[in-house]
Amino acid sequence: MQQPSFLEMLCKVLPLSSFDLFRELSPLLLRLFRPPYVLLCDPSCLPDNASASRMQETDVTSLMCRALSLRHCPRTSTIPGSLTHNLLVQVEHRQVLYCIRDACIASVEVTRWCAERLYHPPSVRIQTALKPRKESLEFPAATYDFESFLSQATPDEEVVLHGYLGVRKDLSKKLAFVRLTDPTMRHSIQLVSLAKNGALEKLKAVRANSPVAVRGKVKAKQAKGSEMEKTDPWEIQVDDIRPLNDFPNDIIMKSDTVFAPKQRFLQLRSDSDLRDALRFRAQVHNVCKEELEQCRPPFVEIETPLLFKSTPEGAREFLVPTRKRGLAYALPQSPQQYKQILMASGIPRYFQFARCFRDEDLRADRQPEFTQLDMEMSFATGEDVMRTVEGIIRRLWSTLMKDPAPSGPFQRMSYQDAMSRYGSDKPDTRFGMEISRIEHLLPVDLVSKITPLALPIVEVFRLENNDNDPAAMSEFISQFLDSPAGVPFNNNPEGGPGIFVYDAKKPLCGLQPFGFEAAEYLEELLELDHGDLIVIQAREKAPFSGGSTPIGDLRRALHSAAVTSGFKPAPTGFDFRWIVDFPLFSPSSDSEPGQGGAAGISSTHHPFTAPKTAADVDLLLTDPTSRRIHDAAVQEFILRDILQMPAERLADFSHLLEALRAGCPPHAGLALGFDRLVAVMLGKESVRDVIAFPKIGKVGEDPMVKAPSAMTKETLETYHLQLKE
Structure with missing residues (x-):
């Protein structure tokens, strides 16, 4: 050498x-x-x-x-x-x-x-190993993307295409076919490789799924009649193929291969639904941005800091320690305070796709880090915000969805109505299963069997059996309650659900525990039919608070299981409505830290929501809208006297109080959960299906990168931290 x-x-x-x-x-x-x-x-x-x-x-x-x-x-x-x-x-x-x-x-x-x-x-071995890597850094540029190629290519034209190689099909020792998938993995073209020009030998050296650059001549695809695909009229006669990397032979990628979350890159590469969801997400982002920027006056996209300070807004925070002893940032739960300060800064309309962070247990619709479409308007009321959001929804549905949104104002439902009828502050109203209170009808012995509570509220709903088959319904509900999805309902400390199947062949149609009078009332109330399921659930007698009730959670989970098992059809269409008249304050709980006050109550949404009417300023016992408090004195009164925050916690909001004191105009705003919005538009049960790299598990793990990771001794010392035993 x-x-x-x-x-x-x-x-x-x-x-x-x-x-x-x-x-x-x-x-x-x-x-x-x-x-x-x-x-x-x-x-x-x-x-x-x-x-x-x-x-x-x-x-x-x-x-x-x-x-x-x-x-x-x-x-x-x-x-x-x-x-x-x-x-x-x-x-x-x-x-x-x-x-x-x-x-x-x-x-x-x-x-x-x-x-x-x-x-x-370097040794000969190393130089030999590095040779293909060196060659992969210098490859010919593509003359077409696949969409342009299919519409613009001409016969016998020499082209260069990039993509992923498919599985080779050898027709003989001198001829082979293979599909080349484009970089977007949405299109493919057939390659023909012949032995006479040496291309076949090169092709055989490249594994399937490897990225390649292919040079060849355009030929009309050899097919007859219906075999000719209108979208695939051409094929490439390969002159040269250059591998740009190897796909390892220890990874098996087939159409039915299921990859674990730690191989998220392979999940995305092998699942076209996931890739399409990410593309759709980008389209939703662009449409929302266009609509807001075309408003008059237009909204201005402004990025607010991610390194914030710890302020008690409601959820637990993620802290970011610094090298200065005892000092830490906090990742924002929302840009709420910054956007209100912008309203005091002469920015009349603001929006951003904000990254938010909340240290809470994961659910299908929750992630520790998530995106929301955040907006705020000065000199505005809740009605202005609703009209703006309705405009965004109509633009999205008319642009990206088959079913258009309604032309008039969206329907409205009060928080109390939503919680009592559906057991949720964000109810899916498309599949019925409305909830009713029946504790006044039930025999005492039946109530004592389903709950240890002394004076409970007992509610009921019906799951319709389209096949009128009591045996099939009994089997379905047994499987559900025995599954992991049924565990939290069986272990409810207020008592598990009472399950009954309406069977016209049994005495009192299977409702003997209710007694004759209650059974007759239920038949009329629920419009029971042969094979229907009746579910009753007890809860503590208290005003509604939070986002759902036990029977509301059971209603949603049971319907989801029925759809998954094929027992019920999936709901179609959309029922747009606003949930209004939320309570301004809710009881504090161990699971929700609230604002850290001593009053035993917390702001339902955040402590910056304004009273709804002028009379409510005196009462401060009613429900919020999307309006904010723009008066520093009222804001301080709520923090200090209503929530009973200690002085040191009140000082955490001094920056906001100063901004409000500087003549801040009335303002209102709202944040749409962007991940959830995309999931709803695509009919996905979990927001994980519309996020490129979601977290999983209760602690929010990313198994692909193994985050969160353990802190080393050196890192702990750098940030002046010490682990407790």
């Missing part, structure tokens, strides 16, 4: 400034040469002939500088191959001819000696 030239070795190992070059070389030179032939960097070691040594130092440094400048100048960069010895001689003649003193050695020889010891040519 040809040895690299001296100058090439020098430039590979010494890409530094002239002074750094000399500093790197001098320890090696000092070990080799002795006075009076010394190359020095320490003045205390100068020999008698100091001027000669200094000249030698200058010569070596100059040579290195000249070599590097020649290596990178435009004239030499066009010379093919490595830099030759002639170029080195040219440098030597220009820089070192005057080095003729006996006290000075030839600078070229000194530098060669150093370079040979610093540069070690």
Whole structure:
């Protein structure tokens, strides 16, 4: 193997400034040469002939500088191959001819000696292994993307296409076919490889699913009649194929292969639904942005900081420690305070696709980090916000969905109505199963069997059996309650659900525990039919709070299981409605830290929601809209006197109070859960299906990158942290 030239070795190992070059070389030179032939960097070691040594130092440094400048100048960069010895001689003649003193050695020889010891040519094995990697860095540009190719290509045209290689089909020793999938993985084209031009041999060396660059000629696809695909009229006769990387043979990728979350990249690559969901998400993003920017006056997209401070807004926070002892940032639960400050800053309309962080247990519709379409308007009311959001929804549905949104104002339902009829503050009203209270009808012995509570509220709903088959319904509900989905309902400390199947062949149609009068009332109330399921559930007698009730959660889970098992059809269409009249305050709980006050209550949404009417300013016991408090005195009153925050917590909001005090106008806003919006539009049960790299598990793990990860001792010390045993 040809040895690299001296100058090439020098430039590979010494890409530094002239002074750094000399500093790197001098320890090696000092070990080799002795006075009076010394190359020095320490003045205390100068020999008698100091001027000669200094000249030698200058010569070596100059040579290195000249070599590097020649290596990178435009004239030499066009010379093919490595830099030759002639170029080195040219440098030597220009820089070192005057080095003729006996006290000075030839600078070229000194530098060669150093370079040979610093540069070690790689082994033949390594060079062989690196050769295809080197070739993959230099590949021809594609002449078409696939969509353009299918519509614009001409017969016998030479083209270059990029993509992923499919599974090869050998028709003979001299002919093979394979599909080439484009980089978007949405289109493919047939490749024809022949042995006569060497393309078949190259093709056989490339594994399926490997990224490649293919050069070949366009040919009309050889097919007859109905076999001809209108979207695939061409095929490529391969002249050359260049692998750009290898797909390992230990990964099996088939149409039915299911990859674990730790291989999310393979999940995305093998599942077109996931990829399409991400593309659809991008479309939703663009449509929302266009609608807001086309409003009059337009909304302005403004990014607010992610490194915030810890303020008690409701959920648990993620803290970001700093290297300054005792100080930490907090990741924002929402941009709420920043966007209100923007309203006080002369920004009349704001929006952003905000990243938000909440340290809470995961559910199908929750992630520790999520995206919301956040907006705020000054000199506005809740009605203005509703009209704006309705405009966004109509634009989305008319642009991206088959079923248009209603033209008039959306329906409205109060929080109390939603919780009592559906057991949820965000009910799916498309599949019925409405909830009714029946505790006044039930015998005492039946109530005592389903709950340990003394004076409970008992509610009921019906799951319709379209096949009127009591046995099938009994089997379905048994499987559900025995499954992991049924565990939390069986373990409810307020009592598990009471399950009854309406069977016209049984005494009192299977409703004997209710008694004659209650059974008759239920038949009329629920419009029971043969095989229907009746579910009753008890809960504590208290005002509604939070986002759902136990029977509301059971209603949703049971219907989802019925759809999954094929027992019920999936609901279709959309029923748009606003849930209004939320309570301004709710009881605090261990699971929700609230705002850290001593009153035993917390703001239902956040402590910046304004009273709904002028009269409510006096009462402060009613429900919020999307309006904000724009008066500093009212805001401070709620924080200090209603929520009973201690003085140190109240001080955490001083920045907001100061902004409100500076003549902040009335303002209102709203945040749409963007992940959930996309999931609803696509009919997905979980937001994980519309997020590229979602978290899983109760603690929000990312198994692909293994986050969160353990903190090392050094990291703990850097941030002045200590783990408790």
